[in-house]
Each structure stands twice: as structure tokens, then as C-alpha cells.
Amino acid sequence: AQSVTQLDSQVPVFEEAPVELRCNYSSSVSVYLFWYVQYPNQGLQLLLKYLSGSTLVKGINGFEAEFNKSQTSFHLRKPSVHISDTAEYFCAVIAGGTSYGKLTFGQGTILTVHP
Amino acid sequence: KAGVTQTPRYLIKTRGQQVTLSCSPISGHRSVSWYQQTPGQGLQFLFEYFSETQRNKGNFPGRFSGRQFSNSRSEMNVSTLELGDSALYLCASSPSVGSTDTQYFGPGTRLTVL
Numbered sequence: 001a002q003s004v005t006q007l008d009s010q011v012p013v014f015e016e017a018p019v020e021l022r023c024n025y026s027s028s029v030s031v032y033l034f035w036y037v038q039y040p041n042q043g044l045q046l047l048l049k050y051l052s053g054s055t056l057v058k059g060i061n062g063f064e065a066e067f068n069k070s071q072t073s074f075h076l077r078k079p080s081v082h083i084s085d086t087a088e089y090f091c092a093v094i095a096g097g098t099s100y101g102k103l104t105f106g107q108g109t110i111l112t113v114h115p
Numbered sequence: 116k117a118g119v120t121q122t123p124r125y126l127i128k129t130r131g132q133q134v135t136l137s138c139s140p141i142s143g144h145r146s147v148s149w150y151q152q153t154p155g156q157g158l159q160f161l162f163e164y165f166s167e168t169q170r171n172k173g174n175f176p177g178r179f180s181g182r183q184f185s186n187s188r189s190e191m192n193v194s195t196l197e198l199g200d201s202a203l204y205l206c207a208s209s210p211s212v213g214s215t216d217t218q219y220f221g222p223g224t225r226l227t228v229l
Contacts, residue, residue, distance in 0.1 A: 032214055043119070043205055043220035051215050090158065094214045100171045101148055101209060101218060105158035 002027040002093045006106035013081055014114050021076040021109045023091030030096040033074040034103065035065055038088045047089075050074065061085070086113045116142060119208050119221035127227045133194040136224045140187050140208030147189040148218060149181060152203040161204075164189055165212045193226075201228045 007022040025031060032051050036044040048059025055067040065076045074091060091106040120139045128134050140147050149161040160173040164183035181191040187208075193200055203225050207218035 036220075041222075043222045044207075045220070046217055049217065092158075096214055098214050100214065101146060101163050101212060101216060102160045102171050102173070103148075103150075103158075103218065104160070107157045 002029075002031060002095060002104045004091050004093055004104055004106035006089075006091055006109050008109050009107065010110045010112070012112045012114060015083055016080050018079050019077065019081050019085075019111065021089050021091075021111065023074045023076065023106060025072050025074065025091070025093045027072075027093060027095065031093040032096050033065075033067060034092040034094070035059065035063070035074070035076050036090045036092060036105075038090065038108075040087075044090065047076070081111070081113045083113050083115060085111060087111060119206055119219055121204075121206050121221040121224050123224060124222065125225050125227075127229065128196050129229050130196055130198060132196050133192060134196060134226060135190055135192045136204055136206075136226070138189045138191075138206030138208075138221060140189070140206075141219055144208035144210050144219070145187050146209045146212050146216070147183055147187065148207045148209075149189070149191050150205045150207065151175075152205060152223070153201070158205070161191065163212075170212060196228045198228050200226065202226060 003026045005024045034049045035047040050067045058064045088108045092103045122137045146165045148163040163171040167183045178194045183189045203223045205223045207220045209216035
């Protein structure tokens, strides 16, 4: 089974500041990793995903994440945030090498960008 | 291409009733998954369908059921509603089955049980 821990439930930052949202996972098998964003009253939108290859993954809206296998982490970063980045962010894993699409999500991190 | 659509968007029911939620996947997508989102439990996997067959099921009681039709549209049903079933129910579609496929989420159906 897999589990995901998002280390911060809320992260407040000022506009144009850098931000890091932390995610650690636990799994007995290899996993694929995802970050999703949820704006108020909307569904989830994929920001980026790591399947294999380069450990630094670039996504939409200027976000990137780095997969660290030894630390079982997949932290999300953005060098300069905007007010429009205010949303809830979810880290998720899925067991690799299977034909199942069951995502296991973390509890979410609410990012609030202040002017 | 149109995204995943879910109907209705909002629903209010009373305890003991049953409810059916509908999900239309992105055109060409054949896999549909359902998730429940609550403030306390977060996002939890309900079930996954592909080619009208349930391929995977989460840890939910038998009151939760679903099905998929030949056009890949899916419905989920909750019988004998309980207060704790109040949640946002999210549907996601992907082109096929497999852990590498991106799941595209709909806006959700917010169910309130009174």
C-alpha cells in the first residue's frame, strides 16, 4: 500500500516570493508521482507528474518538482508566486507497473498568496 | 475537446434516500474513476471502471456502487444515505487503464445529506 504525507497544511506567502510545498511518500513498490491543484469550487487539475527519467520535472504555470528517491520526497516549487496561485495543492502517488489507476492523495496544502 | 462533465453539480438529500451521480468522460477516454473528497478524510478512491468492468475498488461499504456504460459514461449510486456521505464526489477519466495515464478530473458533484 502507498501513503502520502504533505508536511504543511497551510503555507502563506507574499506575492513574488518563492514557495516550496513538501510531500513525502511511503510505498513498498515503485511509484509514479503527481501534483494536482484545486481552485475553489472546481475539480483537480494536473500540474506535473514524474514517471521516470530526469528527477526534475517541470509543469504548468511555472511549477516544478524534484523526485528524491532516497528521501522518498517529491517537493513542489515555484520561484515567484502570483495571487492567482492561491489554491489547494495535492500530492498523489500511484503504484507503478500496474494496470490500476488508483491515486492515493495527501491531505492537501492550502497555499495563500498575499499582495 | 470538452472536459469531464458531472451532473448534477449540487444535490441535497435526506438520510435514508438514495442518489445517483453521473459522469461523462472526455471523448475517447475509456477509463473512469471516482473519488470522494471530505474535509476530514480528504480524497479517497472509490472505484475504477474500464470497458464496463469494475477493475478496482476502494474501501467503502457496499452502499456505494457504480457502473459504466458502453459509451464510457459512468454512474455511481449511494443507497441509504448517511450524514457522513456528505462530500464532493469527483470523477476522473483517462484514455486507458494503467498507472502512467493522467487522470483528468471533472468539477465534481457536491452532495449534502440532511
